[in-house]
Every structure is written in C-alpha cells, then in structure tokens.
Amino acid sequence: MPADTDIGxxxxxxxxxxxxxxxxxxxxxxxxxxxxxxxxxxDELQSLVDWNFNRVTQALAASGTPPARWASSYAYPSDCLRMRRLEFGASTWLWGEPARGFEIASNGSATFLYCNEDRVTAVFAQRVVDPARFTPGFTLAFVDCLAAAIAHAITQKADLAERLARRAQDRIERAVADSANEGLIAGDADRMVQSVAVRGFDGSAP
Incomplete structure (x- = not known):
C-alpha cells in the first residue's frame, strides 16, 4: 500500500x-x-463519501453533565469527521434530516451529544490517517483532489487546476459507483469541487 509520500x-x-x-x-x-x-x-474527502474503510459503528459513552433541558450527555467521538446515523433505541436519525430529540454542542473544551435517551449508537465517518487502510478507489480520488489543491501554487497554471478539479469529481463518482456498499450523499461530489474553487485551487487566489 502507498505511504503518505507515495500519495504526494x-x-x-x-x-x-x-x-x-x-x-x-x-x-x-x-x-x-x-x-x-x-x-x-x-479529511474532507473521507467525510464527503461514505467509504467502507472509515465507516464506524460505536456505542457512545456517557460523559459530562447535560444542560438542564436534557437528561443525558455522551462524549462525541474525537475522530468523527461526519455523523451519518444515530440510533436512540427505537428511533433513528440519518444525516441530512433535521435534528430531533438531540443536540450536539461544545462546553468550551470538548464536544458532547445531549439527549433524553439512556443509550445511543452512532455510525460515523472516522478520520483515518494510516494510508495502509485506504482503499484503491479512495487513494486515486485523494491523489486527484490533492493534485488539484497544489496545482496552481506549483505550476502557476489556473487551467490545469480547473482540469484536475473536474478529474477529481469524476474519480469520486466512479469510486462510489464501483461499490454498492459506498454511497455518495447527493450533491457532495459537486460540493467537493466547489470547495476546491472557493479555496483558490483554480488559481483565483494570489
């Protein structure tokens, strides 16, 4: 498997x-x-796509003291890039739905999930830093997204950065289509490329 330097x-x-x-x-x-x-x-690419390799299911641990409006407090996973699903006994919340029956907030030093349930299970996108865990599809998408990010600063070619951003979008969509167990949240491939442009990857930044 490639190392960080190989991906670079x-x-x-x-x-x-x-x-x-x-x-x-x-x-x-x-x-x-x-x-x-x-x-x-x-991290952004790992959060946007529901990759198999960083999808984690974990029972949240009770921690902290909830505000008066809630009965329970749970530690929010420190390696969570995006919360995709929460299971509260018989009820379930999915990413993209309005938050009902819970609140995610910080006390100034840590993040907690507050609710009125005595048991919560989370499914989330975990931050994975070890390239040995990356799938080939993720690695190829990461390479293209990273290339788009650094293209203008190294080559001073705005058109190259734009082409690489489009290639990155195609690669993300292809990686998702290759696996029935991986799902792309609607619009996220476009949002990834838009974020590339907003951050100046297209050469618009000085």
Missing part, C-alpha cells in the same frame, strides 16, 4: 512535473504545498 508523489505526477519528494516535511516547494493541503483534503 502521485499527486505531483498529475501536474506533469518530474519533481518528487522524499518526505512531506522536506524543505522544497513541492513538499511544503503537499504538507499544507494533505490532511485537509484527506
């Missing part, structure tokens, strides 16, 4: 450059740009 070098190859890096922290323009965007792009 695959992204560089998408730019048509011969440059490679030996480590993400080395003192080179390529490594600095990859290191700048690597974790952000990885």
């Amino acid at each position: 070098n695959m992204a560089l190859s998408r730019l048509g450059t011969r440059a490679t890096i030996a480590d993400l922290t080395e003192n080179s323009t390529e490594a600095r740009q990859i290191n700048l965007w690597y974790a952000t792009v990885r």
Whole structure:
C-alpha cells in the first residue's frame, strides 16, 4: 500500500512535473504545498463519501453533565469527521434530516451529544490517517483532489487546476459507483469541487 509520500508523489505526477519528494516535511516547494493541503483534503474527502474503510459503528459513552433541558450527555467521538446515523433505541436519525430529540454542542473544551435517551449508537465517518487502510478507489480520488489543491501554487497554471478539479469529481463518482456498499450523499461530489474553487485551487487566489 502507498505511504503518505507515495500519495504526494502521485499527486505531483498529475501536474506533469518530474519533481518528487522524499518526505512531506522536506524543505522544497513541492513538499511544503503537499504538507499544507494533505490532511485537509484527506479529511474532507473521507467525510464527503461514505467509504467502507472509515465507516464506524460505536456505542457512545456517557460523559459530562447535560444542560438542564436534557437528561443525558455522551462524549462525541474525537475522530468523527461526519455523523451519518444515530440510533436512540427505537428511533433513528440519518444525516441530512433535521435534528430531533438531540443536540450536539461544545462546553468550551470538548464536544458532547445531549439527549433524553439512556443509550445511543452512532455510525460515523472516522478520520483515518494510516494510508495502509485506504482503499484503491479512495487513494486515486485523494491523489486527484490533492493534485488539484497544489496545482496552481506549483505550476502557476489556473487551467490545469480547473482540469484536475473536474478529474477529481469524476474519480469520486466512479469510486462510489464501483461499490454498492459506498454511497455518495447527493450533491457532495459537486460540493467537493466547489470547495476546491472557493479555496483558490483554480488559481483565483494570489
């Protein structure tokens, strides 16, 4: 399986450059740009698509003291990128539905889920940092998204960044279609590419 550095070098190859890096922290323009965007792009892609490798089902642990309007308080998973499903006994909440019967909030130092139930099970997108756990489909989508993120800063070619953003969208949709167990939330592929443009990946940023 590829390592972080391999993924960075695959992204560089998408730019048509011969440059490679030996480590993400080395003192080179390529490594600095990859290191700048690597974790952000990885986490966003893992949160947008319901990948098998980072889908976790976990009973939440009671923790903290709830506000007076709620009876129970549960620790929110620290590695949760997106909550996809909550099961409260006989009732279920799915991502995209209005929040009913619960509240997710911070006490200033940690995040909690407040509700009136004595048992809660969560299904969520977990932050996975070990590339050995990435599926081939995720890796290819990550490479294309990362390439789009670093393209303008390294090549100064806005049109290349735009082409790579479109390629990233195609790759995400293809990865989802390849697996019946993976689902793309409606509109998320487009939102991923829009976020690329908003952050200046298209060359609009100085």
